[in-house]
Amino acid sequence: MSTxxxxxMAPAAAAAQGDALVRTRAVRSPILRHILQYLMVFGPGLIVxxxxxxxxxxxxxxxxxxxxxxxxxxxxxxxxxVTYFCQEMVVRLGIATGKGHAAMIYRRFGKxxxxxxxxxxxxxxxxxxVTEFAAVSLAFSKIGVSPYISVTIAAAGLITMVVTGSYxxxxxxxxxxxxxxxxxxxxxxxxxxxxxxxxxxVLVPSLxxxxxxxxxxxxxxxxxxxxxxPWQLFFQQSCVADKRLRFADLNKERLDxxxxxxxxxxxxxxxxxxxxxxxxxxxxxxxxxxxxxxxGPIYGPLVKYGVLLLMANAAVLGxxxxxxxxxxxxxxxxxxxxxxxxxxxxxxxxYSVYIAAIMAAAAIVLIPRAPLQLIxxxxxxxxxxxxxxxxxxxxxxxxxxxxxGKYANKRWNNVINWTVIVVLFVLSLILAAQVMLPNLFPxxxx
Amino acid sequence: MTTMxxxxxERTYYVVHPLFDEPEEKVDPDKLGPMHLSLGGKISLTCxxxxxxxxxALAFYRVAVLAGVIH
Numbered sequence: 001m002s003t004x005x006x007x008x009m010a011p012a013a014a015a016a017q018g019d020a021l022v023r024t025r026a027v028r029s030p031i032l033r034h035i036l037q038y039l040m041v042f043g044p045g046l047i048v049x050x051x052x053x054x055x056x057x058x059x060x061x062x063x064x065x066x067x068x069x070x071x072x073x074x075x076x077x078x079x080x081x082v083t084y085f086c087q088e089m090v091v092r093l094g095i096a097t098g099k100g101h102a103a104m105i106y107r108r109f110g111k112x113x114x115x116x117x118x119x120x121x122x123x124x125x126x127x128x129x130v131t132e133f134a135a136v137s138l139a140f141s142k143i144g145v146s147p148y149i150s151v152t153i154a155a156a157g158l159i160t161m162v163v164t165g166s167y168x169x170x171x172x173x174x175x176x177x178x179x180x181x182x183x184x185x186x187x188x189x190x191x192x193x194x195x196x197x198x199x200x201x202v203l204v205p206s207l208x209x210x211x212x213x214x215x216x217x218x219x220x221x222x223x224x225x226x227x228x229x230p231w232q233l234f235f236q237q238s239c240v241a242d243k244r245l246r247f248a249d250l251n252k253e254r255l256d257x258x259x260x261x262x263x264x265x266x267x268x269x270x271x272x273x274x275x276x277x278x279x280x281x282x283x284x285x286x287x288x289x290x291x292x293x294x295x296g297p298i299y300g301p302l303v304k305y306g307v308l309l310l311m312a313n314a315a316v317l318g319x320x321x322x323x324x325x326x327x328x329x330x331x332x333x334x335x336x337x338x339x340x341x342x343x344x345x346x347x348x349x350x351y352s353v354y355i356a357a358i359m360a361a362a363a364i365v366l367i368p369r370a371p372l373q374l375i376x377x378x379x380x381x382x383x384x385x386x387x388x389x390x391x392x393x394x395x396x397x398x399x400x401x402x403x404x405g406k407y408a409n410k411r412w413n414n415v416i417n418w419t420v421i422v423v424l425f426v427l428s429l430i431l432a433a434q435v436m437l438p439n440l441f442p443x444x445x446x
Numbered sequence: 447m448t449t450m451x452x453x454x455x456e457r458t459y460y461v462v463h464p465l466f467d468e469p470e471e472k473v474d475p476d477k478l479g480p481m482h483l484s485l486g487g488k489i490s491l492t493c494x495x496x497x498x499x500x501x502x503a504l505a506f507y508r509v510a511v512l513a514g515v516i517h
Binding site: 023024025026027028030033036037040041096097098099103104107108109110113116120167168243244245246247249341371386388389392396397400402403404405425428 | 457458459460461462463464465466467469470472473474475476478479480481482487490491494495497498501513
Protein backbone atom coordinates (compact mmCIF):
# COMPACT_ATOMS: atom_id res chain seq x y z
CA MET A 1 0.00 0.00 0.00
CA SER A 2 1.28 3.48 -0.81
CA THR A 3 2.11 6.03 1.84
CA UNK A 4 -1.00 7.55 3.41
CA UNK A 5 -0.96 11.00 4.97
CA UNK A 6 -3.72 11.72 7.44
CA UNK A 7 -4.75 15.37 7.44
CA UNK A 8 -7.34 15.17 10.19
CA MET A 9 -7.98 12.38 12.61
CA ALA A 10 -10.31 9.79 11.13
CA PRO A 11 -13.67 9.79 12.91
CA ALA A 12 -13.40 6.23 14.06
CA ALA A 13 -15.54 6.77 17.15
CA ALA A 14 -18.21 8.64 15.21
CA ALA A 15 -18.43 5.86 12.64
CA ALA A 16 -20.00 3.58 15.21
CA GLN A 17 -22.81 6.01 16.07
CA GLY A 18 -25.94 7.13 14.25
CA ASP A 19 -28.38 5.23 12.11
CA ALA A 20 -27.96 4.21 8.48
CA LEU A 21 -28.83 7.68 7.20
CA VAL A 22 -26.40 9.64 9.30
CA ARG A 23 -23.52 7.29 10.09
CA THR A 24 -20.14 8.40 8.92
CA ARG A 25 -19.66 7.88 5.22
CA ALA A 26 -16.46 7.45 3.33
CA VAL A 27 -16.65 8.79 -0.22
CA ARG A 28 -14.15 9.39 -2.98
CA SER A 29 -16.00 12.06 -4.98
CA PRO A 30 -15.65 15.68 -3.80
CA ILE A 31 -19.10 16.43 -5.23
CA LEU A 32 -20.65 13.58 -3.30
CA ARG A 33 -18.84 14.82 -0.21
CA HIS A 34 -20.46 18.25 -0.54
CA ILE A 35 -23.89 16.73 -1.20
CA LEU A 36 -23.62 14.45 1.82
CA GLN A 37 -22.39 17.32 3.98
CA TYR A 38 -25.35 19.41 2.90
CA LEU A 39 -27.84 16.61 3.59
CA MET A 40 -26.40 16.10 7.06
CA VAL A 41 -26.37 19.81 7.86
CA PHE A 42 -29.61 21.09 6.37
CA GLY A 43 -32.65 21.32 8.57
CA PRO A 44 -32.52 24.36 10.86
CA GLY A 45 -32.73 26.78 7.94
CA LEU A 46 -35.54 24.95 6.17
CA ILE A 47 -37.55 24.53 9.34
CA VAL A 48 -37.24 28.12 10.52
CA UNK A 49 -38.14 29.56 7.14
CA UNK A 50 -41.05 27.28 6.33
CA UNK A 51 -42.38 27.42 9.89
CA UNK A 52 -42.42 31.18 9.43
CA UNK A 53 -45.30 30.59 6.99
CA UNK A 54 -47.45 29.72 9.96
CA UNK A 55 -51.15 30.32 10.55
CA UNK A 56 -50.67 34.03 11.01
CA UNK A 57 -48.67 34.23 7.81
CA UNK A 58 -51.32 32.31 5.87
CA UNK A 59 -53.92 34.71 7.22
CA UNK A 60 -51.82 37.79 6.47
CA UNK A 61 -50.76 36.83 2.95
CA UNK A 62 -54.16 35.57 1.84
CA UNK A 63 -55.77 38.69 3.28
CA UNK A 64 -53.25 40.87 1.43
CA UNK A 65 -54.10 39.04 -1.78
CA UNK A 66 -57.84 39.24 -1.16
CA UNK A 67 -57.77 42.97 -0.43
CA UNK A 68 -55.07 44.19 -2.79
CA UNK A 69 -54.72 41.46 -5.42
CA UNK A 70 -51.14 41.11 -6.59
CA UNK A 71 -50.23 44.70 -5.69
CA UNK A 72 -48.12 43.77 -2.67
CA UNK A 73 -46.20 40.85 -4.15
CA UNK A 74 -43.13 43.04 -4.68
CA UNK A 75 -42.85 43.25 -0.91
CA UNK A 76 -42.00 39.54 -0.77
CA UNK A 77 -39.08 39.97 -3.16
CA UNK A 78 -37.86 42.86 -1.04
CA UNK A 79 -38.17 40.85 2.16
CA UNK A 80 -36.33 37.79 0.77
CA UNK A 81 -32.81 39.20 1.24
CA VAL A 82 -33.83 40.82 4.53
CA THR A 83 -35.00 37.56 6.04
CA TYR A 84 -31.99 35.68 4.68
CA PHE A 85 -29.44 38.15 6.04
CA CYS A 86 -31.07 38.23 9.48
CA GLN A 87 -31.06 34.44 9.70
CA GLU A 88 -27.54 34.16 8.31
CA MET A 89 -26.32 36.31 11.19
CA VAL A 90 -27.88 34.03 13.80
CA VAL A 91 -26.35 31.04 12.05
CA ARG A 92 -22.92 32.61 12.43
CA LEU A 93 -23.60 33.49 16.05
CA GLY A 94 -24.94 30.02 16.84
CA ILE A 95 -22.06 28.18 15.22
CA ALA A 96 -19.41 30.46 16.75
CA THR A 97 -20.74 30.32 20.31
CA GLY A 98 -22.71 27.07 20.45
CA LYS A 99 -25.30 28.98 22.48
CA GLY A 100 -28.78 30.30 21.88
CA HIS A 101 -29.80 33.90 21.26
CA ALA A 102 -31.47 34.44 24.63
CA ALA A 103 -28.37 33.27 26.46
CA MET A 104 -26.19 35.62 24.39
CA ILE A 105 -28.37 38.66 25.14
CA TYR A 106 -28.42 37.78 28.84
CA ARG A 107 -24.66 37.31 29.07
CA ARG A 108 -23.56 40.26 26.94
CA PHE A 109 -26.21 42.89 27.72
CA GLY A 110 -27.06 42.11 31.34
CA LYS A 111 -30.07 40.95 33.28
CA UNK A 112 -32.51 43.79 32.39
CA UNK A 113 -32.26 43.34 28.65
CA UNK A 114 -31.96 39.58 29.03
CA UNK A 115 -35.20 39.39 31.00
CA UNK A 116 -36.96 41.93 28.77
CA UNK A 117 -36.06 39.96 25.64
CA UNK A 118 -37.12 36.73 27.29
CA UNK A 119 -40.47 38.05 28.57
CA UNK A 120 -41.16 39.75 25.24
CA UNK A 121 -40.34 36.55 23.35
CA UNK A 122 -42.39 34.32 25.64
CA UNK A 123 -45.41 36.66 25.47
CA UNK A 124 -45.43 37.07 21.69
CA UNK A 125 -44.68 33.38 21.21
CA UNK A 126 -47.51 32.27 23.45
CA UNK A 127 -50.02 34.54 21.73
CA UNK A 128 -48.77 33.25 18.40
CA UNK A 129 -49.16 29.69 19.64
CA VAL A 130 -52.80 30.45 20.41
CA THR A 131 -53.27 31.58 16.82
CA GLU A 132 -51.72 28.36 15.53
CA PHE A 133 -54.22 26.23 17.39
CA ALA A 134 -56.98 28.63 16.33
CA ALA A 135 -56.04 27.93 12.73
CA VAL A 136 -56.10 24.17 13.31
CA SER A 137 -59.55 24.53 14.84
CA LEU A 138 -60.76 26.76 11.99
CA ALA A 139 -59.37 24.55 9.22
CA PHE A 140 -60.71 21.27 10.54
CA SER A 141 -64.09 22.81 11.40
CA LYS A 142 -64.59 23.43 7.69
CA ILE A 143 -63.84 19.77 7.07
CA GLY A 144 -66.40 18.79 9.68
CA VAL A 145 -64.09 17.82 12.52
CA SER A 146 -64.89 19.19 15.96
CA PRO A 147 -62.26 21.55 17.42
CA TYR A 148 -62.24 19.43 20.57
CA ILE A 149 -60.89 16.58 18.45
CA SER A 150 -58.60 18.43 16.04
CA VAL A 151 -56.97 20.70 18.61
CA THR A 152 -56.48 17.86 21.09
CA ILE A 153 -54.91 15.59 18.46
CA ALA A 154 -52.70 18.41 17.20
CA ALA A 155 -51.49 19.15 20.73
CA ALA A 156 -50.82 15.47 21.41
CA GLY A 157 -48.94 15.11 18.14
CA LEU A 158 -46.83 18.20 18.81
CA ILE A 159 -45.86 16.90 22.23
CA THR A 160 -45.13 13.38 20.99
CA MET A 161 -42.84 14.47 18.15
CA VAL A 162 -40.63 16.41 20.54
CA VAL A 163 -40.36 14.32 23.72
CA THR A 164 -38.86 11.24 22.04
CA GLY A 165 -35.38 12.30 23.11
CA SER A 166 -34.02 12.34 19.56
CA TYR A 167 -33.18 15.54 17.73
CA UNK A 168 -32.96 13.63 14.45
CA UNK A 169 -36.42 12.09 14.83
CA UNK A 170 -37.98 15.51 15.44
CA UNK A 171 -36.06 17.06 12.57
CA UNK A 172 -37.05 14.38 10.04
CA UNK A 173 -40.74 14.66 10.88
CA UNK A 174 -40.59 18.44 10.73
CA UNK A 175 -38.67 18.51 7.44
CA UNK A 176 -41.32 16.22 5.93
CA UNK A 177 -44.04 18.63 7.04
CA UNK A 178 -42.02 21.54 5.61
CA UNK A 179 -41.80 19.92 2.20
CA UNK A 180 -45.60 19.60 2.11
CA UNK A 181 -45.69 23.39 1.76
CA UNK A 182 -44.94 22.88 -1.93
CA UNK A 183 -48.69 22.33 -2.12
CA UNK A 184 -49.22 26.10 -1.93
CA UNK A 185 -47.36 26.55 -5.21
CA UNK A 186 -49.34 23.78 -6.85
CA UNK A 187 -52.70 25.23 -5.80
CA UNK A 188 -51.66 28.73 -6.81
CA UNK A 189 -50.66 27.51 -10.27
CA UNK A 190 -54.05 25.83 -10.45
CA UNK A 191 -55.69 29.27 -10.43
CA UNK A 192 -53.87 30.02 -13.70
CA UNK A 193 -52.56 33.48 -12.86
CA UNK A 194 -51.12 35.51 -15.69
CA UNK A 195 -47.37 34.95 -15.63
CA UNK A 196 -46.79 38.44 -17.00
CA UNK A 197 -49.01 40.01 -14.33
CA UNK A 198 -47.28 38.05 -11.60
CA UNK A 199 -43.82 38.98 -12.87
CA UNK A 200 -44.77 42.65 -13.17
CA UNK A 201 -46.20 42.83 -9.68
CA VAL A 202 -43.23 40.99 -8.19
CA LEU A 203 -40.58 43.09 -9.92
CA VAL A 204 -42.24 46.51 -10.05
CA PRO A 205 -43.32 48.12 -6.74
CA SER A 206 -46.76 49.67 -6.93
CA LEU A 207 -49.57 50.82 -4.68
CA UNK A 208 -53.23 49.78 -4.76
CA UNK A 209 -55.62 52.11 -6.58
CA UNK A 210 -56.91 53.68 -3.37
CA UNK A 211 -53.39 54.77 -2.41
CA UNK A 212 -51.97 54.80 1.13
CA UNK A 213 -54.69 54.06 3.67
CA UNK A 214 -54.68 53.05 7.31
CA UNK A 215 -55.53 49.47 6.38
CA UNK A 216 -52.69 49.31 3.85
CA UNK A 217 -50.21 50.45 6.48
CA UNK A 218 -51.57 47.83 8.87
CA UNK A 219 -51.27 45.06 6.26
CA UNK A 220 -47.74 46.10 5.23
CA UNK A 221 -46.55 46.07 8.84
CA UNK A 222 -48.25 42.71 9.37
CA UNK A 223 -46.46 41.32 6.28
CA UNK A 224 -43.10 42.63 7.48
CA UNK A 225 -43.72 41.33 11.01
CA UNK A 226 -44.71 37.90 9.79
CA UNK A 227 -41.93 37.52 7.22
CA UNK A 228 -39.15 38.53 9.58
CA UNK A 229 -40.42 37.35 12.94
CA PRO A 230 -38.41 37.78 16.17
CA TRP A 231 -38.89 34.17 17.24
CA GLN A 232 -36.98 33.04 14.13
CA LEU A 233 -33.79 34.60 15.43
CA PHE A 234 -34.06 32.70 18.70
CA PHE A 235 -35.20 29.44 17.09
CA GLN A 236 -32.51 29.05 14.46
CA GLN A 237 -29.65 29.98 16.73
CA SER A 238 -30.78 27.48 19.36
CA CYS A 239 -31.46 24.84 16.72
CA VAL A 240 -28.00 25.32 15.21
CA ALA A 241 -26.50 25.01 18.69
CA ASP A 242 -28.60 21.92 19.54
CA LYS A 243 -27.59 20.27 16.27
CA ARG A 244 -23.97 21.11 17.18
CA LEU A 245 -23.17 22.55 13.77
CA ARG A 246 -19.47 23.18 13.26
CA PHE A 247 -17.48 26.01 11.71
CA ALA A 248 -17.00 23.81 8.66
CA ASP A 249 -20.79 23.60 8.29
CA LEU A 250 -21.28 27.37 8.00
CA ASN A 251 -21.49 27.56 4.21
CA LYS A 252 -23.82 24.58 3.98
CA GLU A 253 -26.11 26.06 6.58
CA ARG A 254 -26.07 29.38 4.72
CA LEU A 255 -27.15 27.49 1.60
CA ASP A 256 -29.85 25.70 3.59
CA UNK A 257 -31.14 29.05 4.86
CA UNK A 258 -31.04 30.73 1.45
CA UNK A 259 -32.83 27.95 -0.42
CA UNK A 260 -35.41 27.76 2.33
CA UNK A 261 -35.95 31.53 2.19
CA UNK A 262 -36.63 31.30 -1.56
CA UNK A 263 -39.05 28.41 -1.01
CA UNK A 264 -40.84 30.28 1.75
CA UNK A 265 -41.19 33.50 -0.23
CA UNK A 266 -42.54 31.51 -3.18
CA UNK A 267 -45.09 29.88 -0.88
CA UNK A 268 -46.05 33.28 0.53
CA UNK A 269 -46.53 34.67 -2.96
CA UNK A 270 -48.67 31.63 -3.75
CA UNK A 271 -50.89 32.42 -0.79
CA UNK A 272 -51.33 35.96 -2.13
CA UNK A 273 -52.31 34.51 -5.50
CA UNK A 274 -54.95 32.36 -3.86
CA UNK A 275 -56.31 35.41 -2.05
CA UNK A 276 -56.24 37.25 -5.37
CA UNK A 277 -58.99 34.93 -6.63
CA UNK A 278 -61.37 36.56 -4.14
CA UNK A 279 -60.11 40.00 -5.14
CA UNK A 280 -60.79 39.47 -8.83
CA UNK A 281 -64.27 38.11 -8.14
CA UNK A 282 -65.19 40.82 -5.65
CA UNK A 283 -65.72 38.35 -2.81
CA UNK A 284 -65.21 39.72 0.69
CA UNK A 285 -62.47 37.98 2.67
CA UNK A 286 -63.06 36.80 6.23
CA UNK A 287 -60.34 34.27 7.00
CA UNK A 288 -58.26 31.62 5.15
CA UNK A 289 -60.77 28.85 5.89
CA UNK A 290 -63.55 30.92 4.36
CA UNK A 291 -61.28 31.53 1.36
CA UNK A 292 -60.81 27.76 0.97
CA UNK A 293 -64.57 27.17 0.92
CA UNK A 294 -64.91 29.88 -1.76
CA UNK A 295 -62.18 28.26 -3.87
CA GLY A 296 -63.84 24.84 -3.68
CA PRO A 297 -66.75 25.46 -6.09
CA ILE A 298 -64.39 27.28 -8.49
CA TYR A 299 -61.44 24.88 -8.61
CA GLY A 300 -62.82 21.70 -7.11
CA PRO A 301 -62.87 20.01 -3.70
CA LEU A 302 -59.21 19.03 -3.94
CA VAL A 303 -58.21 22.69 -3.77
CA LYS A 304 -60.62 23.39 -0.95
CA TYR A 305 -59.51 20.50 1.27
CA GLY A 306 -55.90 20.88 0.18
CA VAL A 307 -55.79 24.51 1.28
CA LEU A 308 -57.46 23.67 4.57
CA LEU A 309 -54.96 20.89 5.27
CA LEU A 310 -52.04 23.10 4.28
CA MET A 311 -53.37 25.74 6.65
CA ALA A 312 -53.39 23.18 9.45
CA ASN A 313 -49.92 22.00 8.44
CA ALA A 314 -48.64 25.56 8.58
CA ALA A 315 -50.11 25.93 12.04
CA VAL A 316 -48.51 22.71 13.30
CA LEU A 317 -45.11 23.72 11.91
CA GLY A 318 -45.39 27.14 13.47
CA UNK A 319 -46.47 25.66 16.78
CA UNK A 320 -43.53 23.30 17.12
CA UNK A 321 -40.96 25.88 16.08
CA UNK A 322 -42.35 28.68 18.23
CA UNK A 323 -42.77 26.45 21.29
CA UNK A 324 -39.23 25.15 20.93
CA UNK A 325 -37.92 28.70 20.55
CA UNK A 326 -39.59 29.54 23.87
CA UNK A 327 -38.36 26.37 25.60
CA UNK A 328 -34.80 26.77 24.41
CA UNK A 329 -34.72 30.46 25.34
CA UNK A 330 -36.17 29.97 28.80
CA UNK A 331 -33.97 26.98 29.55
CA UNK A 332 -30.84 28.75 28.33
CA UNK A 333 -31.44 31.70 30.63
CA UNK A 334 -32.35 29.47 33.59
CA UNK A 335 -29.29 27.32 33.03
CA UNK A 336 -31.30 24.13 32.56
CA UNK A 337 -30.26 21.26 30.29
CA UNK A 338 -31.94 21.99 26.97
CA UNK A 339 -31.54 19.60 24.07
CA UNK A 340 -33.86 17.57 21.91
CA UNK A 341 -31.23 14.84 22.07
CA UNK A 342 -31.90 14.41 25.78
CA UNK A 343 -34.71 12.35 27.26
CA UNK A 344 -37.46 13.94 29.31
CA UNK A 345 -35.86 12.77 32.54
CA UNK A 346 -32.57 14.46 31.59
CA UNK A 347 -34.16 17.80 30.61
CA UNK A 348 -37.44 18.03 32.54
CA UNK A 349 -37.56 21.82 32.68
CA UNK A 350 -36.97 22.22 28.96
CA TYR A 351 -39.68 19.76 27.98
CA SER A 352 -42.09 21.00 30.65
CA VAL A 353 -42.03 24.55 29.28
CA TYR A 354 -42.81 23.18 25.82
CA ILE A 355 -45.62 20.94 27.02
CA ALA A 356 -47.15 23.62 29.26
CA ALA A 357 -47.20 26.18 26.43
CA ILE A 358 -48.82 23.73 24.01
CA MET A 359 -51.49 22.65 26.47
CA ALA A 360 -52.31 26.18 27.66
CA ALA A 361 -52.62 27.53 24.12
CA ALA A 362 -54.80 24.61 23.05
CA ALA A 363 -57.05 25.13 26.06
CA ILE A 364 -57.54 28.84 25.30
CA VAL A 365 -58.62 28.08 21.74
CA LEU A 366 -61.30 25.74 22.98
CA ILE A 367 -62.94 28.58 24.95
CA PRO A 368 -66.19 29.46 23.13
CA ARG A 369 -66.33 32.75 21.15
CA ALA A 370 -62.67 33.71 21.62
CA PRO A 371 -61.88 36.56 19.10
CA LEU A 372 -59.35 34.50 17.24
CA GLN A 373 -59.03 36.40 13.92
CA LEU A 374 -58.43 39.60 15.85
CA ILE A 375 -55.69 37.91 17.88
CA UNK A 376 -54.11 36.59 14.66
CA UNK A 377 -53.72 40.02 13.07
CA UNK A 378 -52.82 41.66 16.38
CA UNK A 379 -49.97 39.24 17.00
CA UNK A 380 -48.46 39.95 13.59
CA UNK A 381 -48.42 43.67 14.33
CA UNK A 382 -47.01 43.07 17.82
CA UNK A 383 -44.23 40.97 16.34
CA UNK A 384 -43.55 43.73 13.82
CA UNK A 385 -43.21 46.25 16.64
CA UNK A 386 -40.88 43.96 18.60
CA UNK A 387 -38.70 43.23 15.62
CA UNK A 388 -36.52 46.39 15.76
CA UNK A 389 -35.47 45.40 19.28
CA UNK A 390 -34.48 41.89 18.24
CA UNK A 391 -32.60 43.13 15.17
CA UNK A 392 -30.69 45.75 17.18
CA UNK A 393 -29.41 43.16 19.63
CA UNK A 394 -28.48 40.92 16.73
CA UNK A 395 -26.63 43.80 15.12
CA UNK A 396 -24.70 44.62 18.28
CA UNK A 397 -23.78 40.99 18.91
CA UNK A 398 -22.60 40.43 15.36
CA UNK A 399 -20.32 43.47 15.62
CA UNK A 400 -18.77 42.15 18.81
CA UNK A 401 -15.29 41.37 17.52
CA UNK A 402 -14.12 40.44 20.99
CA UNK A 403 -16.64 37.60 20.82
CA UNK A 404 -16.72 36.60 17.16
CA GLY A 405 -13.39 37.61 15.70
CA LYS A 406 -13.37 36.87 11.97
CA TYR A 407 -17.04 35.80 12.08
CA ALA A 408 -18.17 39.33 13.00
CA ASN A 409 -20.14 41.43 10.50
CA LYS A 410 -18.53 42.96 7.47
CA ARG A 411 -19.33 46.52 6.42
CA TRP A 412 -21.97 45.44 3.89
CA ASN A 413 -23.75 43.36 6.58
CA ASN A 414 -23.99 46.49 8.73
CA VAL A 415 -25.26 48.65 5.86
CA ILE A 416 -28.08 46.21 5.18
CA ASN A 417 -28.92 45.74 8.86
CA TRP A 418 -29.03 49.40 9.74
CA THR A 419 -31.21 50.03 6.67
CA VAL A 420 -33.59 47.32 7.87
CA ILE A 421 -33.60 48.77 11.40
CA VAL A 422 -34.36 52.28 10.13
CA VAL A 423 -37.19 51.03 7.89
CA LEU A 424 -38.69 49.02 10.75
CA PHE A 425 -38.57 52.00 13.08
CA VAL A 426 -40.20 54.21 10.44
CA LEU A 427 -43.01 51.67 9.94
CA SER A 428 -43.49 51.43 13.70
CA LEU A 429 -43.65 55.21 14.11
CA ILE A 430 -46.15 55.44 11.25
CA LEU A 431 -48.30 52.86 13.01
CA ALA A 432 -47.98 54.78 16.27
CA ALA A 433 -48.95 58.02 14.54
CA GLN A 434 -51.91 56.29 12.99
CA VAL A 435 -53.09 55.09 16.38
CA MET A 436 -52.75 58.55 17.91
CA LEU A 437 -54.22 60.35 14.88
CA PRO A 438 -56.78 57.96 13.35
CA ASN A 439 -57.55 60.36 10.48
CA LEU A 440 -53.91 60.68 9.45
CA PHE A 441 -54.50 58.33 6.52
CA PRO A 442 -57.75 57.95 4.61
CA UNK A 443 -59.97 55.13 5.72
CA UNK A 444 -59.95 52.03 3.59
CA UNK A 445 -62.93 50.30 2.01
CA UNK A 446 -61.92 47.16 3.98
CA MET B 447 -16.13 17.47 9.80
CA THR B 448 -14.75 16.14 6.57
CA THR B 449 -11.43 14.49 6.97
CA MET B 450 -9.08 13.87 4.16
CA UNK B 451 -6.75 11.01 3.98
CA UNK B 452 -4.38 11.66 1.15
CA UNK B 453 -2.93 8.82 -0.77
CA UNK B 454 -0.63 8.82 -3.75
CA UNK B 455 -3.34 7.21 -5.93
CA GLU B 456 -6.66 8.13 -4.25
CA ARG B 457 -8.32 10.45 -1.78
CA THR B 458 -11.00 9.42 0.69
CA TYR B 459 -13.35 11.83 2.43
CA TYR B 460 -15.07 10.97 5.67
CA VAL B 461 -18.35 12.83 6.12
CA VAL B 462 -19.45 12.92 9.74
CA HIS B 463 -22.83 14.06 10.97
CA PRO B 464 -22.46 17.01 13.37
CA LEU B 465 -24.36 15.21 16.14
CA PHE B 466 -21.85 12.39 16.13
CA ASP B 467 -18.66 14.36 15.67
CA GLU B 468 -16.14 15.32 18.31
CA PRO B 469 -17.25 18.51 20.16
CA GLU B 470 -15.71 21.66 18.76
CA GLU B 471 -14.20 24.42 20.82
CA LYS B 472 -16.53 27.42 20.71
CA VAL B 473 -16.20 31.02 21.81
CA ASP B 474 -17.23 31.22 25.47
CA PRO B 475 -19.15 34.44 26.25
CA ASP B 476 -19.07 33.64 29.98
CA LYS B 477 -15.36 34.41 30.04
CA LEU B 478 -15.92 37.81 28.43
CA GLY B 479 -18.66 39.12 30.70
CA PRO B 480 -20.96 41.99 29.68
CA MET B 481 -20.23 43.71 26.38
CA HIS B 482 -18.42 47.01 26.57
CA LEU B 483 -20.81 49.56 25.08
CA SER B 484 -19.83 52.90 23.64
CA LEU B 485 -21.75 56.04 24.69
CA GLY B 486 -23.67 55.82 21.44
CA GLY B 487 -24.57 52.20 22.16
CA LYS B 488 -25.84 53.06 25.66
CA ILE B 489 -27.92 55.96 24.37
CA SER B 490 -29.34 53.71 21.63
CA LEU B 491 -30.39 51.06 24.12
CA THR B 492 -31.95 53.66 26.43
CA CYS B 493 -33.97 55.11 23.55
CA UNK B 494 -34.93 51.58 22.54
CA UNK B 495 -36.21 50.94 26.06
CA UNK B 496 -38.59 53.93 25.97
CA UNK B 497 -39.61 53.16 22.40
CA UNK B 498 -40.58 49.61 23.30
CA UNK B 499 -42.63 50.62 26.32
CA UNK B 500 -44.49 53.20 24.20
CA UNK B 501 -45.09 50.76 21.34
CA UNK B 502 -46.39 47.99 23.56
CA ALA B 503 -48.85 50.38 25.17
CA LEU B 504 -50.00 51.64 21.77
CA ALA B 505 -50.37 48.11 20.39
CA PHE B 506 -52.60 47.05 23.29
CA TYR B 507 -54.57 50.30 22.96
CA ARG B 508 -55.15 49.62 19.27
CA VAL B 509 -56.27 46.03 19.91
CA ALA B 510 -58.61 47.25 22.67
CA VAL B 511 -60.15 49.79 20.28
CA LEU B 512 -60.60 47.16 17.57
CA ALA B 513 -62.15 44.77 20.08
CA GLY B 514 -64.59 47.47 21.18
CA VAL B 515 -63.30 47.54 24.74
CA ILE B 516 -62.31 51.20 24.37
CA HIS B 517 -64.39 53.64 22.28
